[in-house]
Amino acid sequence: MSGSAATGTAHPDERIGSGLKSRAKRALGDEFLRKAVAFTTDKLRKGRLDAADMLGDWEAWRERARAIRSHTISHLDYYLGQFADNVQKRGGHVYFCSDGREAVKTFLSIAERHKAKLVAKGKSMVSEEIHLNHHLEERGIEAIETDLGEYILQLARETPSHLIIPAIHKNKSQIAALFEEDAGRPFEPETKVLAAYARQKLRNYFLEADIGLTGCNFGVAESGSITLVSNEGNGRMVSTLPKVHVVVMGMERLVPTFEDLEVVLNMLARSATGQKLTTYTSILTGPKQEGDLDGPEELHVIILDNGRSNQLGDPIFQEVLNCIRCAACLNVCPVYRHVGGHTYGTVYSGPIGAVLTPLLQQDMKEAGTLAYASSLCGACYEACPVKIPLHDMLVHLRHRKVKMKLTSLPERVAFKSYATMFGNITLYKLATRSAYYAQLPFVREGKIKSGPPPLSGWTQSRFMPMLPKRSFRDRWAELQQELAQRKTDGAAPNGTRKEEKR
Numbered sequence: 471m472s473g474s475a476a477t478g479t480a481h482p483d484e485r486i487g488s489g490l491k492s493r494a495k496r497a498l499g500d501e502f503l504r505k506a507v508a509f510t511t512d513k514l515r516k517g518r519l520d521a522a523d524m525l526g527d528w529e530a531w532r533e534r535a536r537a538i539r540s541h542t543i544s545h546l547d548y549y550l551g552q553f554a555d556n557v558q559k560r561g562g563h564v565y566f567c568s569d570g571r572e573a574v575k576t577f578l579s580i581a582e583r584h585k586a587k588l589v590a591k592g593k594s595m596v597s598e599e600i601h602l603n604h605h606l607e608e609r610g611i612e613a614i615e616t617d618l619g620e621y622i623l624q625l626a627r628e629t630p631s632h633l634i635i636p637a638i639h640k641n642k643s644q645i646a647a648l649f650e651e652d653a654g655r656p657f658e659p660e661t662k663v664l665a666a667y668a669r670q671k672l673r674n675y676f677l678e679a680d681i682g683l684t685g686c687n688f689g690v691a692e693s694g695s696i697t698l699v700s701n702e703g704n705g706r707m708v709s710t711l712p713k714v715h716v717v718v719m720g721m722e723r724l725v726p727t728f729e730d731l732e733v734v735l736n737m738l739a740r741s742a743t744g745q746k747l748t749t750y751t752s753i754l755t756g757p758k759q760e761g762d763l764d765g766p767e768e769l770h771v772i773i774l775d776n777g778r779s780n781q782l783g784d785p786i787f788q789e790v791l792n793c794i795r796c797a798a799c800l801n802v803c804p805v806y807r808h809v810g811g812h813t814y815g816t817v818y819s820g821p822i823g824a825v826l827t828p829l830l831q832q833d834m835k836e837a838g839t840l841a842y843a844s845s846l847c848g849a850c851y852e853a854c855p856v857k858i859p860l861h862d863m864l865v866h867l868r869h870r871k872v873k874m875k876l877t878s879l880p881e882r883v884a885f886k887s888y889a890t891m892f893g894n895i896t897l898y899k900l901a902t903r904s905a906y907y908a909q910l911p912f913v914r915e916g917k918i919k920s921g922p923p924p925l926s927g928w929t930q931s932r933f934m935p936m937l938p939k940r941s942f943r944d945r946w947a948e949l950q951q952e953l954a955q956r957k958t959d960g961a962a963p964n965g966t967r968k969e970e971k972r
């Protein structure tokens with residue numbers, strides 16, 4: 471069974487939270503997926519560590535990057551204004567959109583004005599976030615993904631399962647099968663052959679597209695420039711060959727100056743792929759100017775809020791806007807590494823997705839469940855180049871869910887009873903004593919190998935040691951008694967030991 475068939479995208483009927491368990495179960499049963507994700511994330515993780523070593527004092531760089539991002543987000547209104555003014559001064563158009571619907575409407579009105587039939591897309595997670603392809607398809611506008619990974623997924627009709635390696639769950643044979651279906655001829659599952667086919671196919675789209683659509687890795691406020699990084703050069707083609715270039719970006723993707731850009735680009739490339747710098751870094755300032763040899767005649771920049779501004783001023787969650795989408799947190803997350811991105815059922819997966827999705831969607835009931843897809847080990851924080859404390863945020867999200875009474879009734883009752891028991895020594899002793907007898911029907915060879923629900927979920931793949939008859943407290947009390955007794959027996963009235971006296 472192919473990775474896509476086994477894990478694929480979330481089924482449309484599966485909601486983010488309620489479908490999480492079944493998607494995780496499917497992914498865990500897919501050996502190929504688990505191996506593929508672990509293999510690639512291992513490589514990326516090692517690359518990041520090596521690239522960080524080469525830079526020197528990595529912690530100082532992290533601190534600098536965090537300071538730049540925190541400063542920008544704390545003064546986002548100022549920098550957005552400066553950025554928009556500078557884009558307009560260079561002849562570009564800027565649109566602030568409060569949600570996905572408005573952003574899609576804006577894009578469609580640009581497309582309609584140009585009677586666009588074909589849109590060539592560079593990699594853009596924000597366009598995934600607002601489901602732009604779907605809306606374009608509805609209007610009869612063809613959208614072609616030109617990032618190789620995204621192109622493969624478009625053929626497979628799947629969504630990305632990783633922020634920077636969207637087709638992380640596919641191998642060469644699966645890709646060859648997709649290309650065979652597309653081209654109607656057989657393909658060797660060789661990287662060179664497959665890449666050559668994609669290159670030849672996509673080249674025509676670059677030349678024929680009415681609109682080039684890209685995301686934006688960083689907007690530079692002091693000049694109104696759009697920075698795009700890619701390893702395939704497609705970002706450069708999409709943003710310069712079609713007559714119209716539309717940028718769709720999250721409102722937080724800014725840095726104040728080029729000096730700041732240098733720091734964050736270093737951190738992005740090293741944290742994402744272990745490169746010193748991404749192969750292509752394009753900095754575009756305005757549409758084609760007089761004397762320019764290439765470039766679009768029109769530049770439109772759509773700046774999306776979609777729940778981001780709700781986090782501004784929040785003492786716990788504002789920092790999530792510092793994210794530079796490097797995916798380092800995904801590569802080290804023990805949950806992501808086992809189940810891959812589709813299990814999350816959302817555009818943004820891994821630890822950053824588990825935090826970002828409920829906040830952007832303002833949905834604690836379904837999306838808030840993602841906060842439980844974490845072991846809270848803190849590896850994401852250690853890997854994050856801008857030091858976002860994702861593990862703390864996940865705990866706060868869980869707390870929020872509990873406060874909103876969105877956890878299940880049995881869970882609420884269980885934790886309430888647990889708290890009562892731990893707050894009262896008599897109840898605690900009684901409970902631990904009864905637990906010893908309650909476990910006996912499930913004990914085999916000194917271990918609990920299959921418990922009743924919900925314990926059965928735990929014992930399905932591991933066992934629990936049985937509770938001992940004498941608790942630690944009992945043994946401690948006995949020990950204290952024994953010591954006191956020894957003291958009484960062993961000490962002479964004048965303080966010398968009895969044996970010595972004899």
Ligand code: SF4
Pocket residue numbers: 741792793794795796797798799800822850853854855856857858860
């Ligand atoms: S949270 Fe940090 S590690 Fe994760 S994608 Fe964002 S910047 Fe990278």
